[in-house]
Amino acid sequence: xxxxxxxxxxxxxxxxxxxxxxxxxxxxxxxxxxxxxxxxxxxxxxxxxxxxxxxxxxxxxxxxxxxxxxxxxxxxxxxxxxxxxxxxxxxxxxxxxxxxxxxxxxxxxxxxxxxxxxxxxxxxxxxxxxxxxxxxxxxxxxxxxxxxxxxxxxxxxxxxxxxxxxxxxxxxxxxxxxxxxxxxxxxxxxxxxxxxxxxxxxxxxxxxxxxxxxxxxxxxxxxxxxxxxxxxxxxxxxxxxxxxxxxxxxxxxxxxxxxxxxxxxxxxxxxxxxxxxxxxxxxxxxxxxxxxxxxxxxxxxxxxxxxxxxxxxxxxxxxxxxxxxxxxxxxxxxxxxxxxxxxxxxxxxxxxxxxxxxxxxxxxxxxxxxxxxxxxxxxxxxxxxxxxxxxxxxxxxxxxxxxxxxxxxxxxxxxxxxxxxxxxxxxxxxxxxxxxxxxxxxxxxxxxxxxxxxxxxxxxx
Numbered sequence: 450x451x452x453x454x455x456x457x458x459x460x461x462x463x464x465x466x467x468x469x470x471x472x473x474x475x476x477x478x479x480x481x482x483x484x485x486x487x488x489x490x491x492x493x494x495x496x497x498x499x500x501x502x503x504x505x506x507x508x509x510x511x512x513x514x515x516x517x518x519x520x521x522x523x524x525x526x527x528x529x530x531x532x533x534x535x536x537x538x539x540x541x542x543x544x545x546x547x548x549x550x551x552x553x554x555x556x557x558x559x560x561x562x563x564x565x566x567x568x569x570x571x572x573x574x575x576x577x578x579x580x581x582x583x584x585x586x587x588x589x590x591x592x593x594x595x596x597x598x599x600x601x602x603x604x605x606x607x608x609x610x611x612x613x614x615x616x617x618x619x620x621x622x623x624x625x626x627x628x629x630x631x632x633x634x635x636x637x638x639x640x641x642x643x644x645x646x647x648x649x650x651x652x653x654x655x656x657x658x659x660x661x662x663x664x665x666x667x668x669x670x671x672x673x674x675x676x677x678x679x680x681x682x683x684x685x686x687x688x689x690x691x692x693x694x695x696x697x698x699x700x701x702x703x704x705x706x707x708x709x710x711x712x713x714x715x716x717x718x719x720x721x722x723x724x725x726x727x728x729x730x731x732x733x734x735x736x737x738x739x740x741x742x743x744x745x746x747x748x749x750x751x752x753x754x755x756x757x758x759x760x761x762x763x764x765x766x767x768x769x770x771x772x773x774x775x776x777x778x779x780x781x782x783x784x785x786x787x788x789x790x791x792x793x794x795x796x797x798x799x800x801x802x803x804x805x806x807x808x809x810x811x812x813x814x815x816x817x818x819x820x821x822x823x824x825x826x827x828x829x830x831x832x833x834x835x836x837x838x839x840x841x842x843x844x845x846x847x848x849x850x851x852x853x854x855x856x857x858x859x860x861x862x863x864x865x866x867x868x869x870x871x872x873x874x875x876x877x878x879x880x881x882x883x884x885x886x887x888x889x890x891x892x893x894x895x896x897x898x899x900x901x902x903x904x905x906x907x908x909x910x
Contacts, residue, residue: 488519488729488749491757495742498760498782504736504744505728505752506790512731513537515888517749518879519729524887525878526627527677528635529642530669532887532895533662535795536678539893546659551674551795553656554602559802566803569597570810578815581840582848586830587688587817588624592617594807595683599675604648605655615641619672620680627681628828629871630863638672645671666895679796682724686804688831689722690715694808695817695833697768705812711805713770719785720761721768722825723754730791755825757782814838820849821856828863832856 491505492498504510514520514537524531531537535551538544573594577583596616600608608616619641625631646668649658658667694701694714704710729751736744744750759765761782762772776783786797794800811817815835822829832852836842892898 488751489744490727490751490753492753492760496738498757500738501752501757501782502784502788504738504750505730505784506788507736508790509732509734509736509746510730510750510791511540512733513539514731514884515539515893516731516747517729517884519749519751520884521882522875522878524883525874525881526623526633527673528633528883529638530666530673531883532891533666533670534673534678535670537884541894543659543661543894546661547670547674548792548795550656550659550670554675555796555799557602562799563802563806565601566594566598566806567810569594569601570807571814572597574810574814578835578837581837581842582845583815583835583837584848584852585833585835587691587833588684588827588830589621591684591687591691591807592620592680594687595680596620596676598683598803599679603655603671603675604653612644615644616676616680620677620684623677624681624685626874628826629867629874630828632870632874641676642668642672645676661894682796683800683803685724685827686719686800687807688827689823690718690804690808691811691817692819692821692823692827692831692833693718693722693768694812695819696823698816698818700768700770701812701816704808708805708809710770711808712801713773715801715804716773716776716783716785717768717770720758720783721765722823722827723758723785725754726825728752728754728787754784757784818845818849820853822860828867829856829859 492501496504514524514532520537523537527534527537533547535544535547538547573590577585577590593613596613597608600606600612600616619638622631622634622637626633646665648654649664649668649671654671659670662670694704700714704714729749732744732746732748732750734746736748738744761780786794786800815837817833817835819831819833821832823831832855834845834848834852836845890897
């Protein structure tokens, strides 16, 4: 009996070391089983990293949503309006119309885009950093920054606090459900939809919206592209960047002296912690790679950014910005913004400018310190201590130790929560079948289609 008690106690005490990884593996199996796609993940034994970009950029690897069970899951997480989210629109005139609008809203002189990022960052830091040491979660710190930033880009005016709260509430709900640490809250998302509907109806958007979309679709397009994906991805990018600097103070010190070093730091951050784990595409025709390998039409191709990035550099698990001093672009295996042949991220120009400006302002005002686990998915949001410039607080080591222990135990319960809530949401998305039902009644341009009723013979067979 006492042995059982000892073993149970040992299992509990060592749980932070073994339980999260086991739960992550189990969650992956649940997702794979419920999704039901005959998916092919790259790179693999037949298509290695040397051909990864060839397949990714193939003209037939251009399906976005129709025909993949994975689409039902992503549409579920990205609601409302996933059918007009730029990332999930099928190729065609409607996508071209939407993409033109996105590029127009993201455009502007580099100095203007950078200055806006610095201004928004400083406003938020003024609110948050009120003492010598401030404990934050980096994603939560940065989300109001990018909420204000993209509000200015879309409406060409400062973001009211009430609007910022709506945007942050919506974006936070999306990212927390994506990471399976919380269920969706459609009512919270709908509050932002109503605000944007009023602004669109009043003609407040600084560029004409896609004429191919209905007024409701225009609202959903803005909400999904700018106040969901843009805010979430930029907040995630900044969380990874600042957490990496917090855990590599020599890199932060060099960056503070030489801002030109930023490009290497950003490249290394995006190499180790790409914002996308898996990007999926559906083949619209057969892809013949060689005499032995053909990817049939309708295949779901899953491109693993972390696996691909890990194959292009020696010591891939080591954070080393210096590796980008003299990179071999052909061997680097680095696609932080996707590939040019298959819809690269529309913010590929804006993002580095804005991230550089925001990072400069953060490092000018605080020094980040953190001892937590840094993973690509970062479900913790990146707990971090911000030490105000010029301060030398006592007890920083003790605070770091507290952060480390708290993070390890949070990871235990969080992994269990992710398994339970992730399974619930995957099953719910599978039952709702949002993408599948949409394409049952619409073509790829969003036009309703009439389905002929089955013949008597078909019914009886």
